[in-house]
Amino acid sequence: MYSLELSDVLKRYSSGGEPVVALDRVDFAVSPGEFVAVVGPSGSGKSTLLNVLGLLDDPTDGQRLLNGTDVTDLSVAERTTARKESIGFVFQDFHLLPTLSAVENVALPTAFDPGDASDRAASLLDRFGLGDRLGHEPSELSGGQKQRVAIARSLINDPAVLLADEPTGNLDTETGSSILAEFERVKSEGVAVVAVTHDPLVEEYADRVVELTDGVVVDGVPDETDADIGVFGDDGDDGDDDERRIRRSTASGDR
């Protein structure tokens, strides 16, 4: 079962005269523990794909499955709940709330729920090496630290999928690598990661690269062997992996 799956999805915008087809009969799927990079030129429909995957936007036609459940046509409230429970977002601009501390930003999705998630938020931040920055506001953090806070926020509810929009777009190469290394850790815990990107670095870390051109996806669904690599790829010891580890260790010098 895929974590998130689109089958035959059409997304058409009709705002402003001529209808625009942003996604043209797209089949796309991501397995638990798989890191998929979606690449393509500007205007190819990457953002739309991410919005439809993230339940921020609904497909005009086709089907959307989240953990095998049809989530094609949900009410606004149902979509909000599904996003909170199953989907984590990481944005290019981090999008942390400036008035909240790091730990409060991480706990934001659960801020209005019963119970206090600050302990869990704190341990997540600790895991990402920000244990000494819990009370800091975003303005007191570096770009890489902010993105780590954002990743921690995306994980607060143990999501099935983490969706990232240009996660390294505002970071230098070194910091970007360290963030991608965090993604590898996230996926090793069974979370499916989908990153929309221009950055060749992301492609290097991804298990699978899907190309999107003019709303058309080629090879959006993994075949069985690919999916297996997705789950266990991190344990593989092909030559590539060593190279990555080296990159990762240099990158962790950031913060």
Added chain:
Amino acid sequence: MSDTDRSGWIRGWRPAASMAARNLRRNRMRTVLAVLGVCIGVLAVAALGIFGNVLALGADDAIGDIGTQVVVSPNADAGVESLSEADVTAIRRAVDDPSVGDPAVVPLYSDNAVVAGQSAQTFATVYGVSEPGLAFDAAEGELPERHRQGAIVGAGVAEELAVEPGDTVEIAGSQVRVVAVLAESQTFSPVAPDDAVFLPESAFAADGYAQALVVSESGATAQVAADAIREEVNAREERVDLFELAAVVDEINGFFDLLGTFLLGLGGISLVVAGVSILNVMLMSTVERRQEIGVMRAVGVTRRDVLRVLLAEAGLIGAAGAVAGTLLTVVLVAALVVSTPAVDASLVLDPTNGYYLLLALAFGVGVGVVSGAYPAWKAANERPVEALRS
């Protein structure tokens, strides 16, 4: 709504208020100006409301029991020169009814005479009355239940002649001992007790009363009494004229009600202006924070909770302004009372003024929430996809 729903609903306000407070601190100057707007609006409503109320209370106090007296006089136009015993009986019969409040009927003889003290003399109205206690109050001495001897002197006359109980005055040539001096009258009526001297009925040889005072508990019962007397005594011929101020008092009270409403309306306008400024502040701030709100929605914060945060912001502005405005009103009114001796402190401390303070306080908070509702609703309902794009 089940219990869990309700507790969830209440619980959601705590994080909302905390986020709202921090958002308000982000743009301090803007927040302070919006609070100031509400503060001035609340001040205007509370101060003008209290001002109107103090005016009305003061007028009420000054008019005193104008409205509680009905003066019955013979109708000279119909050839009636005085009120007969039969007329007085008819008047008593007319008002002898619990629904009229059982007012006291005090018939008066009347004449004019020179009244002289030790060192001065004055021209005064001299009334003959048998039960002065029913209509008047003594400042010095005691009013006899039945007036049999001596003179009761009005406050004005007593001051002019410098007499007090125990002294002797000369009225139309005869010496009479003063038994009491009346309290200064608050009443405006054809019977002006301040400039009068009251003697026992036996001092008069007239064959009829000049007037009869009907003293009621309140303006309303006085009016009923007047109507009853008209109906009873004037049934066949217009024997008596009635002088009553209850209707006038009603009109005066009506005027002050109108004035009070007008002043409140005036204050209300400034509160509306304050509301518009909150609307403006909230709209600006939600437009500026469009992305943030989009992020909140994207990561799973419900529309209701976003609405809550924004409403809490507007409500906090309203509440802060309302509390400041109310306190400022209290300080202002207190300062006014201290610096202006002419203002009667008891009028200002009247509990009804507290009502205007509460009213203004509630208005201030209400204006905040109402003006914040539209921007909050708009921001909460924006699709996160649109809000995140930009």
